[in-house]
Amino acid sequence: MLLKTSLRSFFAHKGRMLLSLVAVVLSVAFVSGTLVFSNTATSTFDKLFASTASDLSVQPAKGEFGGDDDDVRGKTRTIPVDTVQKASALPGVKSAVGQVSVKSATLVNPATNKKVGPTTGAPTMTGNWADTPRNPVEITSGHAPQGADQVMLDADTAKKAGLALGGKLRVLTNDKHDFTIVGIVTFKTTNPGAALAFLDTPTAQGLLLGQPAYTSVELFGDGSRTDDQLKADALAKLGTGYQAKTAAEQKEEGAKDVGSFLDFMKYAMLGFAGISLLVGGFLIINTFSMLVAQRTREIGLLRAVGGSRRQVNRSVLVEALLLGAVGSTLGIGAGLGLAVGLIQLMNAVGMHVSSSDLKIGLNVPLAGYAVGIVITVLAAWIPARRASRIAPIAALRDHGTPTEARSNTVRAVLGLVLTAGGGGLLVLASKAEKAATGGQYLGLGVFLTLVGFVVLGPLLATTLVRVLGAFLPSLFGPSGKLAQRNAMRNPRRTGATAAALMIGLALVIGTSVFTSSVIKSTNQQIDRSVGADYIITAGQTGITPAMVDALRKTPGVDHVTEQKDLPAAFTTPDGRTTKGGVAAVSAAFADDFRLPVKSGSADSLKQGSLAVGEDYAAEHGLKVGDTVRIDYGEGRTQSLPVGVVMTKGNSLFDGATFADLGAVSKAVPAADLPVDSMVFGKAATGADVAKTLAALEESLKEFPQASVRDQAGYKEQIQEQVNTLLYMIYGLLGLAIVVAVLGVVNTLALSVVERTREIGLLRAIGLSRRQLRRMIRLESVVIALFGVVLGTGLGLAWGITGQQVLRSQGLEALAVPVGTIAFTLVASVLIGLLAALVPAFRAGRMNVLAAIATD
Numbered sequence: 001m002l003l004k005t006s007l008r009s010f011f012a013h014k015g016r017m018l019l020s021l022v023a024v025v026l027s028v029a030f031v032s033g034t035l036v037f038s039n040t041a042t043s044t045f046d047k048l049f050a051s052t053a054s055d056l057s058v059q060p061a062k063g064e065f066g067g068d069d070d071d072v073r074g075k076t077r078t079i080p081v082d083t084v085q086k087a088s089a090l091p092g093v094k095s096a097v098g099q100v101s102v103k104s105a106t107l108v109n110p111a112t113n114k115k116v117g118p119t120t121g122a123p124t125m126t127g128n129w130a131d132t133p134r135n136p137v138e139i140t141s142g143h144a145p146q147g148a149d150q151v152m153l154d155a156d157t158a159k160k161a162g163l164a165l166g167g168k169l170r171v172l173t174n175d176k177h178d179f180t181i182v183g184i185v186t187f188k189t190t191n192p193g194a195a196l197a198f199l200d201t202p203t204a205q206g207l208l209l210g211q212p213a214y215t216s217v218e219l220f221g222d223g224s225r226t227d228d229q230l231k232a233d234a235l236a237k238l239g240t241g242y243q244a245k246t247a248a249e250q251k252e253e254g255a256k257d258v259g260s261f262l263d264f265m266k267y268a269m270l271g272f273a274g275i276s277l278l279v280g281g282f283l284i285i286n287t288f289s290m291l292v293a294q295r296t297r298e299i300g301l302l303r304a305v306g307g308s309r310r311q312v313n314r315s316v317l318v319e320a321l322l323l324g325a326v327g328s329t330l331g332i333g334a335g336l337g338l339a340v341g342l343i344q345l346m347n348a349v350g351m352h353v354s355s356s357d358l359k360i361g362l363n364v365p366l367a368g369y370a371v372g373i374v375i376t377v378l379a380a381w382i383p384a385r386r387a388s389r390i391a392p393i394a395a396l397r398d399h400g401t402p403t404e405a406r407s408n409t410v411r412a413v414l415g416l417v418l419t420a421g422g423g424g425l426l427v428l429a430s431k432a433e434k435a436a437t438g439g440q441y442l443g444l445g446v447f448l449t450l451v452g453f454v455v456l457g458p459l460l461a462t463t464l465v466r467v468l469g470a471f472l473p474s475l476f477g478p479s480g481k482l483a484q485r486n487a488m489r490n491p492r493r494t495g496a497t498a499a500a501l502m503i504g505l506a507l508v509i510g511t512s513v514f515t516s517s518v519i520k521s522t523n524q525q526i527d528r529s530v531g532a533d534y535i536i537t538a539g540q541t542g543i544t545p546a547m548v549d550a551l552r553k554t555p556g557v558d559h560v561t562e563q564k565d566l567p568a569a570f571t572t573p574d575g576r577t578t579k580g581g582v583a584a585v586s587a588a589f590a591d592d593f594r595l596p597v598k599s600g601s602a603d604s605l606k607q608g609s610l611a612v613g614e615d616y617a618a619e620h621g622l623k624v625g626d627t628v629r630i631d632y633g634e635g636r637t638q639s640l641p642v643g644v645v646m647t648k649g650n651s652l653f654d655g656a657t658f659a660d661l662g663a664v665s666k667a668v669p670a671a672d673l674p675v676d677s678m679v680f681g682k683a684a685t686g687a688d689v690a691k692t693l694a695a696l697e698e699s700l701k702e703f704p705q706a707s708v709r710d711q712a713g714y715k716e717q718i719q720e721q722v723n724t725l726l727y728m729i730y731g732l733l734g735l736a737i738v739v740a741v742l743g744v745v746n747t748l749a750l751s752v753v754e755r756t757r758e759i760g761l762l763r764a765i766g767l768s769r770r771q772l773r774r775m776i777r778l779e780s781v782v783i784a785l786f787g788v789v790l791g792t793g794l795g796l797a798w799g800i801t802g803q804q805v806l807r808s809q810g811l812e813a814l815a816v817p818v819g820t821i822a823f824t825l826v827a828s829v830l831i832g833l834l835a836a837l838v839p840a841f842r843a844g845r846m847n848v849l850a851a852i853a854t855d
Helices: 002-012 018-052 083-088 155-161 201-209 227-238 247-294 296-304 309-348 363-388 392-396 405-431 435-468 472-476 478-489 491-529 545-552 602-607 614-620 661-665 689-699 711-754 756-764 769-805 818-835 837-844 848-852
Strands: 056-060 093-099 106-109 114-116 124-128 137-142 150-154 168-172 176-187 195-199 216-221 242-246 534-537 557-571 577-585 597-600 610-613 627-631 637-646 658-660 678-683 707-710
Touching: 018 247, 018 309, 018 363, 018 711, 056 227, 083 093, 083 216, 083 227, 093 124, 106 124, 114 155, 124 201, 137 150, 150 155, 150 168, 155 176, 155 195, 168 195, 176 195, 195 201, 216 227, 227 242, 242 247, 247 309, 247 363, 247 491, 247 711, 296 309, 309 363, 405 435, 405 769, 435 478, 435 491, 435 769, 472 478, 472 769, 478 491, 478 769, 491 711, 491 769, 491 818, 534 689, 545 557, 545 678, 545 689, 557 661, 557 689, 577 661, 597 602, 602 610, 602 637, 602 658, 610 614, 614 637, 637 661, 658 661, 678 689, 689 707, 707 711, 711 756, 711 769, 711 818, 711 837, 756 769, 756 848, 769 818, 769 837, 818 837
Parallel strands: 124 195, 150 176, 577 658, 610 637
Antiparallel strands: 056 216, 056 242, 093 216, 106 114, 106 168, 137 176, 150 195, 168 176, 534 678, 534 707, 557 577, 557 627, 557 678, 597 637, 610 658, 627 637
8 A cells, every 4th residue: 555655646746756856867877977987998998908918027127216117317227138038038938029118208290390199198108119919009001110210100199190101200309300100000909098109129229228228028928837937937037127027917007007097087076976966865855845745635644544654754755765766777877878978088088998898887786776766765754754743633734744943943053063063173174283184174174064054054044035035025026025935934945955056056166265275375486486487398208408408599598497306315314214306406596496495595505505395304303504315326325414494385395305406416427317307497687588488489399398488377387287177176066056956946846836826826916927937036046045155155164274274285375266256146146047947937827717726
């Protein structure tokens, strides 16, 4: 009987549950789509690594400071050519192939003088062509390079750059070399996003390594020995200076590199899916609350004929279960479409994953149904419990659900305690000396204030809606007055509807405050600390001596300041040794930058002293005059005095250790120093800064991997990077906003049904259709404004506290994005108007007599 009643009720009110169903579908689709995408991408790359890994890869040993690829000196680590012969002689080895592969070369299209390769952070790999038994690519056009002027390129890179057989490709290392494209290769499994260029072995060794050597030797066994046995034999035979990785270790390493990116995407998207689920929960609560209120007499009749409270409770929960099951099923199906969309997005940025082989693991339906059903049933539990407490006689008289003063008192006390506790934690976070401690307080404070505002929402609704809607009666007459009172008549419903908007907007504004503060703080630090007029960078390749020479010869440039980054180990007077890095800078660095001095003198850098950070000095008890022993590796050491301790809180210098390049060169020969990581330029006295910038750009025209910016351009670059992250967050929060808007639509649509007789009476006494539609639109606007006010307050509190927590880490300036807040206020009005379109239209079409006759 219970199941039959629940089924009949569910299908009888299916139209009223439609928007709740949409909310469940959207949330479950986000979760299941993310999991399907992650499963598919992980499976694809696992296949790639498993099918292409050699049985054993012999590589140069890790550097003294953990370097595994390009050496800390700016040279690629290599192994001798005779390693191939030695490895081939090992028992169980069928073949051994020497390979050259570096990431430091830059590919350029000579016709356009533009870089060729990925722009998403994936590497550009340049090396020799060696046809191994498990080559990840195959030649699909042309032939392998066979001379010093021939190159082979992968098909994806060639297509993007508009290159083809017979075309020219320039390879930039410390010099430039032009090649003719004689072959095109295609990935057999998938392209992880990299660009590949192949030369013949002698050319690759000379151009990329500067000597006959290899970067690795790949071993393929005959099956008589395990990979681990091959590894043990190889290391024993070859001796020191080598490391070896089995196929399983290679696969694990490759999966870790790609997996870190995929995991970031997966957990970020699941986090935002959780937010949309939370917002959708309020929509479901409102839906079932209103359905229970509309079915009060029906519930009373059920109780009068013998139905128990438990049966009434179960009846509502069974309807929620049905809603969750249907929504989850549709959501999982929609998630497959979302997964395909994500795969297409990844393909567009160069990481190729096939959408024809979607991996729908057991975790997809388990997570989809668990999320959809559990959230729906939990959200419906409160209305179900309220329904079970309706007395039969009161219900038959249609008195509705009881509103108890005690309930409001408990709500007020609980809400105030939670909000006050969360507010107190936010204050503690803003006062914390350590960012880690402040971050913990901030996280808990955000949670408590959010829950507190949700609990207090219905109590705040009466007061705030009265204030926000105060202008409506004077501007819109009877329609405005009715809209204001309608929004106030059921505070619990208004509070739950507004809470959904509040959560999304609080996160938007909080994020905006934080990112605006990052931009403002960085700009202030640049203005305060950077005296150089130009900043020159060149990505992974670094700035070669040829580039530096071109910069020095540029008209209008007074001087350039070089910075070379070297890994090192520091031994301090307290006897401890720590690994870190030294930024070796030209003597002019102290003039081009205004170091934040806590003690000592910045000019001491010119005399060969060290500049260390305040935290590092405090941790090791360092003071000006103390000597630090620096080990650069390979037996090259020196002792330098501390000349300046830098005040913390400037992100340009925090964590850095500076030393004079001339002093470092006494320990590390110039030939072994790395290329410059950055170069700074100063315009000559009287020179036009803008014209000199144009001249610098012209000087670096032959080096498209390099970029030069003045201070304003450098600030713009930082702002663009921050805004990219911000827009991504906005996009992901958009789902929560959409669900929140559906909540407003749902509340208004159900309230129109609930107030059918009332609407008929209003129309009968003279309210026009236009006035009726206006009343519903204004009610929607007031509810949206209520949510925006709460969200703005929370978002400002969270964003300001976040800035205060990180003030010691360089986030010193607070910036409140007034434009963003103003936009959200305007957008809330538009959201309210749009959300009310359908409910207002339906209300306006009601037949007056039929509406009055409604029971």
